[in-house]
Amino acid sequence: MINKLVSNIRRTKAPIVVGLDPMLSYIPEHVQKKAFAEFGETLEGAAEAVWQFNKEIVDKTYDLIPAVKPQIAMYEQFGIPGLEAFKKTVDYCKSKGLVVIGDIKRGDIGSTSAAYAVGHIGRVQVGSKSYVPFDEDFVTVNPYLGSDGINPFIDVCRQENKGLFILVKTSNPSSGEFQDRMVDGRPLYEIVGEKVAEWGESHMGDEYSYVGAVVGATYPEMGKVLRKVMPKSFILVPGYGAQGGKGADLVHYFNEDGLGAIVNSSRGIIAAYKQEAYAGFGAENYGDASRAAVEAMVLDINSALENR
């Protein structure tokens, strides 16, 4: 799957991922109204609005991008119907050739981690049959519990050719409370990064490991260090756009081959129609606004990479 991600990035020349994190407040009123007319103001109605919103954005951007990253919390908040919309979104994006990164940030130990892994990127056994419940291509995982939490995921990745992005340094302001604490003269995130590199060695694709890392766009100096600590790990970079990261800040997240990082934007793309720059499209044409925002983001990052 890491090989597919690399080949999708090469084909589209776009080292980006669109975060499908649809808050109801991002969804244009006409989409919500239509869904509520059919299902009422119910969890099913919310889930339908989310799904229709996603579908339009995917239809308008899939040829430009290598991957999407649905944030499961935004679906899980609507209970079972929300999770059905998550599954529908995953399946639809895969049918369009996109790599799907399930942003689930799960993390537990032993058989419990294994259960999350089979549920999201593997297959679960039921008697003599097996099923692929959610079937993302990659998932994000929290490292706080150590190797006991990560290894069961890696075992499933190896069987299924799937991959992981492990949280190393997150993009939020308070990420330093624990992640930046100094351990033997080095910040904790560096130590986590070293473990990611070590875990990654056990499951390599052609050029990069199936085990990647999450490093926020908002900490470019740390990204520079972590790039060197994990040379064979893809870095998933949240925090571009709405959270403040810019293309020029991100060049050091990439290797010399122009690969090794994939930059996420969620609100900046999916709610582009709400920004001044794209307001001309109007809420009716929110998908076209998203397409224009994707083009601008790709240009910003590629220009920065060319001028480095």
Next chain:
Amino acid sequence: MINKLVSNIRRTKAPIVVGLDPMLSYIPEHVQKKAFAEFGETLEGAAEAVWQFNKEIVDKTYDLIPAVKPQIAMYEQFGIPGLEAFKKTVDYCKSKGLVVIGDIKRGDIGSTSAAYAVGHIGRVQVGSKSYVPFDEDFVTVNPYLGSDGINPFIDVCRQENKGLFILVKTSNPSSGEFQDRMVDGRPLYEIVGEKVAEWGESHMGDEYSYVGAVVGATYPEMGKVLRKVMPKSFILVPGYGAQGGKGADLVHYFNEDGLGAIVNSSRGIIAAYKQEAYAGFGAENYGDASRAAVEAMVLDINSALENR
């Protein structure tokens, strides 16, 4: 909800929680067969087996225990039908007067953490209506992302009188890889524990905080220290029984008032019928075996507390 947990513990004189973590391999063949006969060897069949298994254990133990802790991964692995069984289990346990601790170990930032919080312990707004999607009483949360990840959960807890248990020191062998790293002469878990105490001050019940901590039974010396670091936080203690913890190891997790900790056992209770000690019950009577295992666990812990 922390007040209800305390009052349930006082009533039952049982500072324990039963972990409803049903792997299919724990479920007696006759229960699986019946479910598969109705739904086939499908995700729905697996979910039905899980639900029927849980129901019997709850029916046979609910009068002895204050709380249950369903581990959502064990349901999520069966996709949407599995999550429906999770929801059914939560609702059923609440109807029996039990406090339900959703072991979800979620953790994200800002609006994403808020989405998990409303989905699991709060209510989500859809147009003019609001819904309680999963409706647990407490959830477990991962602290790696810092206050930005925890505060949105606390906000929802305050509105809904719900509570949290935040991972501090987990029970698994590799938990030390990051949690034990020394920061300014103290292990990271102590620093996380201090933050839990600080977060907890902002949301107090009558005697204890709504913000508790997870500290594994397998590290009693650390439990002793953390008890002092977080005097007003309930400690949820996994790792009893199958993972090696014993009642005598756990006395220092409790305060002088005999409260302040709640010890979880999962496999040791729900798969008791598979242990030599309870084999006499037979697989048909697995619920009675679980009841006997609960009684033995309560006796073990209470004896240790009386003899300290």
